[in-house]
Amino acid sequence: MKLIKKIYCRAYQEGFRIAMPFLPYRKPLILHDVTELPALYRKQGCNKPFLVTDKSIIAHGLTDSLIEAFHKEKMDFELFDDTVANPTSDVIEEGVRRYKATGCDSLIGFGGGSSIDTAKAIGACIARPDKTLAQITGNLKVHKKLPYLSAIPTTAGTGSECTLAAIITDSKTHRKRAMNSFSLLPKCAVLDPKLTITLPPHLTSTTGVDAMTHAIEAYIGQSTTRETRAEALEAVKLVFGNVEKAYRNGADLEARANMLQAAYLAGDAFTKSYVGYVHAVAHSLGGQYNIPHGLANAVLLPIVLKEYGSCVWKKLHQIADYASLSKPTDSDEAAANTLIQAILDLNKRMNIPTKLEGIREEDLPVLTRNADKEGNPLYPVPTLWDAKQLEKIYRLVMK
Numbered sequence: 001m002k003l004i005k006k007i008y009c010r011a012y013q014e015g016f017r018i019a020m021p022f023l024p025y026r027k028p029l030i031l032h033d034v035t036e037l038p039a040l041y042r043k044q045g046c047n048k049p050f051l052v053t054d055k056s057i058i059a060h061g062l063t064d065s066l067i068e069a070f071h072k073e074k075m076d077f078e079l080f081d082d083t084v085a086n087p088t089s090d091v092i093e094e095g096v097r098r099y100k101a102t103g104c105d106s107l108i109g110f111g112g113g114s115s116i117d118t119a120k121a122i123g124a125c126i127a128r129p130d131k132t133l134a135q136i137t138g139n140l141k142v143h144k145k146l147p148y149l150s151a152i153p154t155t156a157g158t159g160s161e162c163t164l165a166a167i168i169t170d171s172k173t174h175r176k177r178a179m180n181s182f183s184l185l186p187k188c189a190v191l192d193p194k195l196t197i198t199l200p201p202h203l204t205s206t207t208g209v210d211a212m213t214h215a216i217e218a219y220i221g222q223s224t225t226r227e228t229r230a231e232a233l234e235a236v237k238l239v240f241g242n243v244e245k246a247y248r249n250g251a252d253l254e255a256r257a258n259m260l261q262a263a264y265l266a267g268d269a270f271t272k273s274y275v276g277y278v279h280a281v282a283h284s285l286g287g288q289y290n291i292p293h294g295l296a297n298a299v300l301l302p303i304v305l306k307e308y309g310s311c312v313w314k315k316l317h318q319i320a321d322y323a324s325l326s327k328p329t330d331s332d333e334a335a336a337n338t339l340i341q342a343i344l345d346l347n348k349r350m351n352i353p354t355k356l357e358g359i360r361e362e363d364l365p366v367l368t369r370n371a372d373k374e375g376n377p378l379y380p381v382p383t384l385w386d387a388k389q390l391e392k393i394y395r396l397v398m399k
């Protein structure tokens with residue numbers, strides 16, 4: 001990367017770092033039982049929530065207990081089950097139309113990150129009827145208060161229940177863009193492990209490593225605080241200690257609860273301390289080829305950490321020590337390599353591949369450009385890479 005751009009990126013990130021204590025971060029109210037939600041909505045003065053989910057969540061019966069609780073509370077709601085993986089602008093626009101047509105006054109995102117992000121984006125459109133979806137996508141563009149919004153994750157990974165981001169794919173250009181606004185922070189998060197026990201093993205593993213990616217990228221970045229560092233370390237330790245248990249025995253409620261906690265901590269860490277190039281590259285691949293976010297991150301994480309080189313060894317050593325993978329007396333380089341190898345071994349035991357299929361040579365210019373646009377200047381990465389330098393990561397991960 002050219003020196004002048006480097007200076008610009010670092011100054012931009014430093015501005016956000018200095019502003020961090022003054023920004024309106026808040027934590028959601030946490031519930032651990034989904035059946036408590038209707039009474040909470042009643043208390044908040046809401047009469048008809050718009051329940052955003054997808055068809056497989058309904059087919060697995062995951063919404064049953066919530067729907068029963070709505071009936072018990074004699075509360076009306078509108079079910080919107082059209083969410084797709086990597087939510088598109090088309091689906092969000094349809095959601096907004098249905099929300100208005102059915103007289104809803106509040107929102108619930110129920111499912112993986114896609115359902116929660118869809119609910120956030122619908123809420124943002126409702127809050128800003130004067131703007132198009134494209135106009136409010138980007139950084140700090142929503143400004144207005146959203147209808148009351150809860151997030152109910154059924155995967156333990158995205159952390160979307162406590163972040164101010166919604167990732168949206170433009171239906172026409174296939175570009176994935178983040179909508180980042182403080183008003184997108186959900187008011188309530190339901191961390192109910194019973195809702196995650198039917199999550200299939202391959203989603204348990206990849207979404208779990210996504211949570212680890214959030215934690216590690218937040219930790220090695222240059223905008224951390226004491227709180228986000230502590231959250232990130234704990235999240236990595238929890239993922240190492242629980243993701244494989246949950247992968248092997250989906251009904252292990254303790255492992256499931258620990259994974260929800262890990263995803264939440266990692267989500268809070270990265271919403272303040274950002275992610276890095278693993279996410280920038282993964283989002284470009286999700287937008288172009290619909291490669292699931294968790295899978296892309298899980299495969300990319302060890303590759304990008306290795307490529308960062310010596311500038312991350314010290315921090316990776318701290319993470320490895322906290323996760324009991326290394327000792328303080330080890331060299332930084334050795335401990336960093338131990339951590340990277342532990343991620344590769346964990347991936348292997350959970351059948352996560354080491355390469356991603358379907359990346360086409362002719363798409364590299366657009367992929368690298370999109371990753372460059374997403375990462376620079378926003379992400380306070382350990383070392384700055386431009387599009388040309390990012391291309392190496394695609395070549396390393398291509399089959």
Ligand SMILES: [Zn+2]
Nearest residue numbers: 158210214297
């Ligand atoms: Zn992620």
